[in-house]
Amino acid sequence: MAARSTITPAPIALPGVEIENEHGVFLMAETSRSLATLRDGVRADDVHSAGGEPLVLAVRDGEFAEFDTARALFIDTETTGLAGGTGTYAFLVGVGYVDGSDFTVRQYFMRDLPEEKPMMAALAELFAAHDWSVTYNGRSFDLPLLRTRFIMSRQRPRIDHMGHLDLLHSARRLWGRSPLAANGLSLGALEAGLFEFQRPLDIPSWRIPEIYFDYLRDYDPSPLLPVLAHNIEDIVTMAALLGVIQRALSNWEDDDLVSPYLIAGLGRTLAGMGRTRRAARAYRRALSLGLDAESSNRVALDLSILLKRDGDWDASVELWRRVADGRGRIAALACIELAKFYEHRARLLESAREMCDRASRLSAGDADYWGGQLSDWELNHREGRLRRKLAVPAVPASPSASARPGRRFARRT
Numbered sequence: 001m002a003a004r005s006t007i008t009p010a011p012i013a014l015p016g017v018e019i020e021n022e023h024g025v026f027l028m029a030e031t032s033r034s035l036a037t038l039r040d041g042v043r044a045d046d047v048h049s050a051g052g053e054p055l056v057l058a059v060r061d062g063e064f065a066e067f068d069t070a071r072a073l074f075i076d077t078e079t080t081g082l083a084g085g086t087g088t089y090a091f092l093v094g095v096g097y098v099d100g101s102d103f104t105v106r107q108y109f110m111r112d113l114p115e116e117k118p119m120m121a122a123l124a125e126l127f128a129a130h131d132w133s134v135t136y137n138g139r140s141f142d143l144p145l146l147r148t149r150f151i152m153s154r155q156r157p158r159i160d161h162m163g164h165l166d167l168l169h170s171a172r173r174l175w176g177r178s179p180l181a182a183n184g185l186s187l188g189a190l191e192a193g194l195f196e197f198q199r200p201l202d203i204p205s206w207r208i209p210e211i212y213f214d215y216l217r218d219y220d221p222s223p224l225l226p227v228l229a230h231n232i233e234d235i236v237t238m239a240a241l242l243g244v245i246q247r248a249l250s251n252w253e254d255d256d257l258v259s260p261y262l263i264a265g266l267g268r269t270l271a272g273m274g275r276t277r278r279a280a281r282a283y284r285r286a287l288s289l290g291l292d293a294e295s296s297n298r299v300a301l302d303l304s305i306l307l308k309r310d311g312d313w314d315a316s317v318e319l320w321r322r323v324a325d326g327r328g329r330i331a332a333l334a335c336i337e338l339a340k341f342y343e344h345r346a347r348l349l350e351s352a353r354e355m356c357d358r359a360s361r362l363s364a365g366d367a368d369y370w371g372g373q374l375s376d377w378e379l380n381h382r383e384g385r386l387r388r389k390l391a392v393p394a395v396p397a398s399p400s401a402s403a404r405p406g407r408r409f410a411r412r413t
């Protein structure tokens with residue numbers, strides 16, 4: 001016989017209806033809004049058409065050429081803890097899906113711990129009918145937690161058959177070096193930066209477990225209403241973000257309103273996929289649309305490396321000289337590229353030595369520069385070789401540069 005709810009009705013009721021199945025009862029609420037009103041600037045067509053080459057680029061996975069929004073679920077959980085593990089419950093599971101011209105969010109809520117099994121059984125049925133899941137940080141948190149909760153409620157996990165799109169990783173690739181990421185890449189930060197949207201009522205994620213435990217003590221649902229609203233807005237923002245990515249990556253070569261920082265992120269993605277010619281086009285377009293000085297130098301250096309691989313030395317040297325006039329790590333790396341060019345191709349040894357010297361000054365005293373081409377050992381080794389070629393008396397190397405990195409801790413015999 002199915003277990004009945006032991007919840008005593010409170011003066012303020014939670015939204016939703018009681019759902020019963022063979023395992024018991026739980027609460028389910030549903031709300032819908034037009035796809036055209038998800039967030040400002042998001043078009044319904046962009047959400048509907050998500051998939052194909054734009055999504056392959058966003059995810060770096062050819063599987064997503066077959067992505068179908070109509071067969072996808074947008075999933076977000078609210079839990080009793082942020083650490084995961086078998087003792088952490090997903091007391092609220094929000095699931096959004098495209099329903100014609102509308103976007104519907106269905107919330108599965110357990111009013112007490114015994115309601116987990118019927119709630120998970122209902123979720124299993126919904127998951128089994130869809131082919132794709134969309135989350136934000138779900139790869140690390142939401143989906144592993146749901147798998148655990150299926151197992152703990154003695155049910156087979158009904159989620160592994162779905163292709164999974166974690167929008168956090170796409171956001172990091174596309175906006176990770178943009179001003180948008182200055183305060184992190186939370187969904188709230190993306191809402192403010194991309195959509196100029198401020199939630200009228202929100203609650204910090206770290207407070208949510210405490211609010212639920214308070215509810216289990218007194219069954220007063222009023223503090224939970226902001227938690228339900230928070231869950232809905234997270235899911236709506238995921239759908240809107242998917243639409244933004246689809247539109248931007250479909251039109252980045254023609255639409256001047258696409259963020260140059262996103263285009264630069266696309267360039268890095270294309271380069272990582274081995275599509276170097278398109279990556280170079282993306283870098284050039286980002287530079288033409290305008291970036292801040294540091295980002296511009298970083299993108300120019302990335303572009304110069306692609307051009308160098310293609311043998312376009314004139315364009316590479318022009319970019320290196322521009323970047324080397326700046327400050328910091330990027331300028332130091334450009335100096336090293338110029339030093340290598342002057343030494344090995346132009347045979348301008350004095351110019352090469354000057355670039356090494358400038359790289360040393362730019363990186364001096366900053367521990368972040370240790371390693372790679374900017375390590376003390378590497379810079380001293382390069383300068384020493386150039387001095388020998390120029391027959392210039394060597395300058396004693398610093399003690400920290402006397403051994404090549406990786407050998408200083410060699411085993412003693």
